[in-house]
Amino acid sequence: MTTREDLAKWDAQDPLAPLRDLFDLPAGTIYLDGNSLGALPRATAARVQEVVTREWGAGLIGSWNSAGWIDLPHRVGDKIARLVGAGPGELVVADSTSVNVYKVLKAALAIAAADAPGRNVILSERTNFPTDLYVAQSVAREHGCELVLIEPDEDPADRLDDRVAVLMLTHVNYRTGRMWDMAGITAQAHERGIVTVWDLCHSAGAVPVDLTGAAADFAIGCGYKFLNGGPGSPAYVWVSPRHADRFAQPLSGWMGHAAPFAFTTDYEPAPGIARYVSGTPAVIGTAALECGVDTLLAAEPYGGMVALREKSLALTRLFADLVDERVSGFDIESPRDDEQRGSQVSLTRPEGAYAIVQALIARGVIGDFRAGQSGLPDILRFGVTPLYTRFVDVWDSVEHLRQVMESDEWRDERFSQRLAVT
Amino acid sequence: MTTREDLAKWDAQDPLAPLRDLFDLPAGTIYLDGNSLGALPRATAARVQEVVTREWGAGLIGSWNSAGWIDLPHRVGDKIARLVGAGPGELVVADSTSVNVYKVLKAALAIAAADAPGRNVILSERTNFPTDLYVAQSVAREHGCELVLIEPDEDPADRLDDRVAVLMLTHVNYRTGRMWDMAGITAQAHERGIVTVWDLCHSAGAVPVDLTGAAADFAIGCGYKFLNGGPGSPAYVWVSPRHADRFAQPLSGWMGHAAPFAFTTDYEPAPGIARYVSGTPAVIGTAALECGVDTLLAAEPYGGMVALREKSLALTRLFADLVDERVSGFDIESPRDDEQRGSQVSLTRPEGAYAIVQALIARGVIGDFRAGQSGLPDILRFGVTPLYTRFVDVWDSVEHLRQVMESDEWRDERFSQRLAVT
Structure with a gap:
């Protein structure tokens, strides 16, 4: 014993x-609740204070350039990318998990419609985190699709038929902690022409994730659980470079524009993942998230x-x-x-x-x-x-x-x- | 002289x-750039530090209850409401301006389709802030609508015909500072069965706004300009109580659910403005925004x-x-x-x-x-x-x-x- x-x-x-x-x-x-809200990193308070007093208070509007605020979603995104097997420039910090689910589901349906037309099912799992299901219901309604939910003990492979356009799963289940085989399921989905969306909320920073190795299509995740980004931290979105330029997600805010400060009348999506940014980045929250992500990167010398x-x-x-x-x-x-x-x-x-x-x-x-x-x-x-x-x-x-x-x-x-x- | x-x-x-x-x-x-990024209120640094160290660091997950995080979008929303002529419980802090434009345009189209069916024009103005136009282009495309833009020197009243479903204007123009007559234009729009969306980014906290008095339909605005909420502060959304329960906006995240912590499989929109919340609220950013809004409320004893x-x-x-x-x-x-x-x-x-x-x-x-x-x-x-x-x-x-x-x-x-x- x-x-x-x-x-x-x-x-x-x-x-x-x-x-x-x-x-x-x-x-x-x-x-024992870092899977719901990660603990406070020791570096965060001072860093947030610096952003508030020095960058905002003293630097004012100039800090968009001088403090690098405009690049923050990409800089922190590149750090998260290292934790989930993604390349630099492929992942960006933006909005909430819920909003990002909406973006990637719309994009995944567009990719599916182009590559395997005529399908109308979004497949997910009944105990997926509710916000994913709620947003999927909304997207399905808007697109005339059906949201089909397998039971938690079912094998998704058994349900991957040629009606399915998109398979959306959470890599690690929020209730049970059960982890799917991302690479195996993605391969099975791709064999049947199905686009995959992976929710990494309970896996990024908790288990090794290899989006590139799994040849995944889309992924989203939150900043406030295992990434230790703080309450209501901004979330992130990753899109395979195979797909990033193929569709302009519908929350087409100015910060996803190819030239936001040209103030043109027509939207022109930025190349790559930058088009998945919508509005002005949440600077304070993203700075706190960076401190959280840094705690995980600090483990790199330890393996x-x-x-x-x-x-x-x-x-x-x-x-x-x-x-x-x-x-x-x-x-x-x-x-x-x-x-x-x-x-x-x-x-x-x-x-x-x-x-x-x-x-x-x-x-x-x-x-x-x-x-x-x-x-x-x-x-x-x-x-x-x-x-x-x-x-x-x-x-x-x-x-x-x-x-x-x-x-x-x-x-x-x-x-x-x-x-x-x- | x-x-x-x-x-x-x-x-x-x-x-x-x-x-x-x-x-x-x-x-x-x-x-002289508070119209782009408001200056730092003296109270903000200490309040943000309190949220980070005491509420998050010491209170951890319990602060959702004990520090009132869960009510924060509504508490701060109620304060903003006082600045824009809205009632308590009518306005909520959430997401970015761009994301909120998407929500309210979708909602406004749904209200228009119910009350004045068969219209397919979203009318706006060519020098509206680009993010509003970009999002309107996306919504128009999704709904088979046409986005029609008047010139800055045109009178919107001349273009309010029975093809127009929604009129979206920014109350104060970001380029020129020109202010529309919100009450007059809204009345003209309503006479023709048109639903109005007002962007308050350059007016809330800068000029008196009376959404209730103007009988406006929908409004959104940002937190980081005249509200002094800090870089990338969360934005806000207001929906007239006439419309709030009539449509469930599509970014149906769990925090807009009637009972988020019941973890039900199906989305049931919360009553009222709460359904315009999508994901988990940005706690740190919203706390900073509250300090900014408080600077304006501090002017109440002075008129x-x-x-x-x-x-x-x-x-x-x-x-x-x-x-x-x-x-x-x-x-x-x-x-x-x-x-x-x-x-x-x-x-x-x-x-x-x-x-x-x-x-x-x-x-x-x-x-x-x-x-x-x-x-x-x-x-x-x-x-x-x-x-x-x-x-x-x-x-x-x-x-x-x-x-x-x-x-x-x-x-x-x-x-x-x-x-x-x-």
Whole structure:
């Protein structure tokens, strides 16, 4: 049996351990919700202050040139590209995940209409993150398409027929942490003439992603989870260079124009990924996002995403094993197979998921609750972030869970009072 | 003839003068570009720091509830509403101006199709800000509509026929500062069954706006000009309560859902303006925007927008008069009629506009250059912000302009080198 002392040794020997110092983590808290909002990097506060006081306050409008604001979406985009197997100039920071889903779905339908005309199905999965489904419903309605949802236990390959124009999947599922085989599924889709859209919200910065190697078509993702960009951070969008110049996405704001400062009357899309920018870039938020992305790039001398992945799998494996050994009454919803598991462990129970999460939060162990979707059970989510999660944190979290259950503490009615945001 | 000493007396007697202390303005600079990027409010740096370190860093994910992040787009929206004659719960902070133009144009077309079917023209004006035109081109293409552009000297009323579904105008023109009669034009449009979209980018916080009084239909605007929200600040969107529940805008992200945290599979739009939110709100940027809006609300005890407008008109009138009196070779493009002039003065000249602006910037007088659009001339723009612009600033700016012209200093070739952002 593993002991806490064993895990303290693991931490002491962990070559990634120094990376924890890149973060400002509150004392007395074990933060297992970096899959919902990444923790604050130590560099961010000073950098944001610099943007506000020096660049905006002193530099004023001139900082669009002198502080490089105009290039910021591309500069930070190039950094994110390194985390997801994309090339420089292929990925840009812009807008929110929801808005970017809209852009790439419209573009993917246009590419599909050109290359494999007459198809009218967008295929996705029922437990995809709701915003992806909501936007897909809207796009399907606008284009006279049908949104078809497979069940989470179905193999998408079985549904890739010649009615399907676009397959949109989230690489790592937000509920269970289950990870799709991006390269294999993309290849199967392409064999059938289907364009792929990958949502990387729970995978970029959490698992190695290789968009180029997978020959993917479109990808989007958010900045505030594993990229540590801060609350409501701008999102990003990637388009394969095969497709980038073939379609002008419809949110054709001036910053995606070939020459924004020519102030011409007619829209002319910029070449490449720049056309996926719409309005004026969110400078402060993008600067904060850069600090977050830098925390992941700081792992490059330590082995980068491969080393982070190895630690992440060890942490989640440990979490699941300790729950098995030490706590009863929970099912582990996340795949036990390393190949299929992202950077989280999700538990289910017939009752009490919400209250148990709240009782843990009261003890300083911060995971989160996600309401059951489509008849599936409520879940307790525990995300690990190998940049700052320690092995003893996993031990202590499971120990708190054990105590919360054994003491029936979670049945205290204050833990059942629903907050606005869960 | 007015002298600088006279103007120093005007400043000394100006009841709004103390409001200048709400801003951190760099020494040695006369900032006349608040119509492009508002100056830094003194409160912003500390508030942003609080959001980053205390709310995000210490509060982590819990701040969605405890720091009220989830309500932020509505709380700040309600404050902006006070500046534009809208009611609480009618206006929300979200996305960029460009993205919001897309939402409201789609919604306006849907309302028009329901109330006055069979129309297929979106009417706008050729020198509208390009992003509005670019997005309108995209929406027109998607809907099989025609985008018809009147010339800047035409009266929109002459073109409001029964082919027109939607009239989209910018209340104050970004080039000339010319202001439309919102109430009059809206009434004329409504008589002909036409839905109106008003862009308030250059009017909110600069001139009194009364959306309710004008019975307007849709409005959008940006946060980083006269609202002083910072570079790339989130924008906002207002929909008349007559229309808000009649159409679900297509960027149907989860934060516009009636119950985002129910994680249901199907989109159900939230009631009212909340459905115009798409993705997760940009918390840091919205908090900065709130500080900017607060600088305008701080003028309420001094007479609010009415008093600010009076000072703004006095400043722009003075600017135009001093240019007339003291500098030769410029035409004043902005209306001399107070009723028709926003909060800026635009000058034109047959040559050298760009270099003259750069020469002024080198002297610490920051205006900006806008390239000629649609055969119209290049312009030199000088925006006044009555919260912080002083009468002596206007004198000194015109004096610098006089010296730049008399000395031929602007012909130095370094001032002709084009920067990426103009």
